[in-house]
Amino acid sequence: MKRIESVQNPRVKQWRKLHTRKERDKTGTFLAEGFHLVEEALKNKELVAEVITGETTLIPKDWNLDHTDIYLVTDEILTSLSETETPQGIFAVCRQNKVQDDPQWKRVLLLDAVQDPGNLGTIIRTADAAGIDGIVLGEGTVDPYNAKTVRSSQGSVFHIPLAKGQLGEWISRLNGRQIPVYGTALEGAVSYKEAESKEAFALLLGNEGKGVSPEWLEMTNQNLYIPIYGGAESLNVAIAAGILMYHLRG
């Protein structure tokens, strides 16, 4: 256990820098805040670099912190690190889940420029629940390691591997492995109910306003839509993700 008392300490400054995407990208780490998220992170200890806690923070007895670097810091430092309205005085510096070059995932979610951090977090949580093997974040997708996404994933960022990649390359590779790729679109698409459940599949979802780019929709095996029966114009992308993933996995 190491103690830090100054908010100007270089390590504290470094932690605060993790509030920016630039620093998270550079270091391959991110900050998880609060008891639930730190507990989820500790279940996969390889992902935890450091735990940060305060004098008055009560750490649950069943947490295994052997071989973990622990920093005891002042309330002022805890406050300076927090991005929530009700800080709990506990953080972990976590390593981003590394993905090998060509993972042999059977159930894959592909995301094209999903922009809202809360939506992305909910999609990650839902994909984890639906037993998806991995998620590919295409260009223009919000950083999954920002505080809001990590929080709304409810810790699923620690369970499910995330790859940043070029969607065209991924679709080609999945095609090469005979895995059907389903896009989502309003035109040139069939009702999702016509797609049967599959052992292996990839599902491609798009931006909140613009949907999936036409160039990727042309590469899919089939494009699906979810019927709208009432007066709503569309479904939230995380809701669509949930309905389609659960339908396709059967």
Place this chain on the structure above:
Amino acid sequence: MKRIESVQNPRVKQWRKLHTRKERDKTGTFLAEGFHLVEEALKNKELVAEVITGETTLIPKDWNLDHTDIYLVTDEILTSLSETETPQGIFAVCRQNKVQDDPQWKRVLLLDAVQDPGNLGTIIRTADAAGIDGIVLGEGTVDPYNAKTVRSSQGSVFHIPLAKGQLGEWISRLNGRQIPVYGTALEGAVSYKEAESKEAFALLLGNEGKGVSPEWLEMTNQNLYIPIYGGAESLNVAIAAGILMYHLRG
């Protein structure tokens, strides 16, 4: 068109009071902010009491504002009314969608103490898309007419009727009408896939943390769960609502 120039004008003060649930409950009205929401409101003109706009606000030509009271106000007043970070200078004072005592809905959503405004808005939007006839908000459910819920409903609060009610009475009445009521629970429940799609059904969803109260679960015809295949502990309540409503309506 009437002009108001002072933020202290009694009518302006009255509008601002609509930021509180107490005033919304008392008057049966609420404030909708932004072009998209006001446009959705105007599609059901009975629901629009007043439109509030500014000198520089450009109102789309295709809006039909005949027989609508319009108030032209200063930027200062617009700012004082806004609850968003990027005010668009347009508001409507709307009437809450009144529901008759015993509506003969065939597809019904029952909500037990859903607390997050964003979740409730997304549920309303999804229920509207899924062709649900009406939603019953049980005790402890957040006010559907707060700004965040109205916004995340994307205008579906104007399409789908919302009733505040006692869930036990509703379940009894639905039973009396031979409409099957499905609860959601982790114990004493069957996988949702075992429930077949139905012409008429009621679905009961619960609080984000505690789920549905045991007293209501005892009154249902069957309780359903959504299987979790991965590491997530649970699904977000709006996601669960989407999967179940689309599954049940078939």
